[in-house]
Each structure stands twice: as C-alpha cells, then as structure tokens.
Amino acid sequence: MKNGYKIDFKNNTITVNYKFAAAMNEYGSAEYKIYRKIMRDFPRLELVIKSGRKQTTPRYNKRFTYENMEKYISTFANSEELQIMFKTVKRKSALLASPYKYVCDWFKAQFPDYEETPTFEKNDIVVSLIPEPKEEDYKRKEEKAA
Helix, strand or coil: CCEEEECCCCEEEEEEEHHHHHHCCCCCCCCHHHHHCCCHHHHCCCEEECCCCCCCCCCCCCCCCCHHHHHCCCCCCCCCHHHHHHHHHHHHHHCEHHHHHHHHHHHHHCCCCCCCCCCCCCCCCCCCCCCCCCCCHHCEECCCCC
C-alpha cells in the first residue's frame, strides 16, 4: 500500500491506511480527489480503513521522564548534590545524538534499584555519586554546514 490505498477488485474493496483516510476527509486535498475519482469510476467499491501498526512490545521507559527522575532524586538526603549531578548530565547530553539515552543510562547506573520502592527508616538515605557515562561511547549530533 505504497500510495496509501489499494484496490481489490476480487473482493470489491478499496483499502486505505489511517493517514490516507484522515487526509481524505479534508475537502479539496489530494487524497480526497483521488478517492472521489476512484469512487466515480467504481461506485460499488466498499471502503476499508486499515489501522496503524499496533504496539506489541511493552515500552520499557514508559513513564521514565526527566521530571519523574527529579522527583525520585529529591527523596534522598543528599538530593541537592544529586540534582546538581543530574543537571550536569543533562547539559552534557545536549551535544549527543540521543541525549535521553545518555541521561537514562546515567540514572539507571546511579540508581540500580529505582524500580523498587525505597524504605525510609530514618529518612537519611544517602546515595554515593558515580561518574557520568563516557561521552565517547555515544554518537554525537551531526553539525549542519552553513
């Protein structure tokens, strides 16, 4: 379905993908004109809209946002020190091709048990800082030529 639609004369259907169907509903669009021409030539075709690709695997980092990382960091006694390190890692990641991955890798190395709920007996949990990942292990952003 390279063009967004496929005509099946055997089953008397025209199958369109969901993007084509959305564009087809806009009056005057190219997709609207294509669909109108097809239906003028073959009025008995039945429209079938094919949905997009379904998510089959669970998203590993689903609610793993910078904001949630900061909230987790704020629960520790030395949170100011950890927040400074977190902001440094975020700044360094801006030069890389995938900054989010760089920050996630640091966070997961810094807090290997982040998925488990921490138990606070005295509210004095201190986490020792680990160095951020090596930038050489990550692709850098390609600079655009002027």
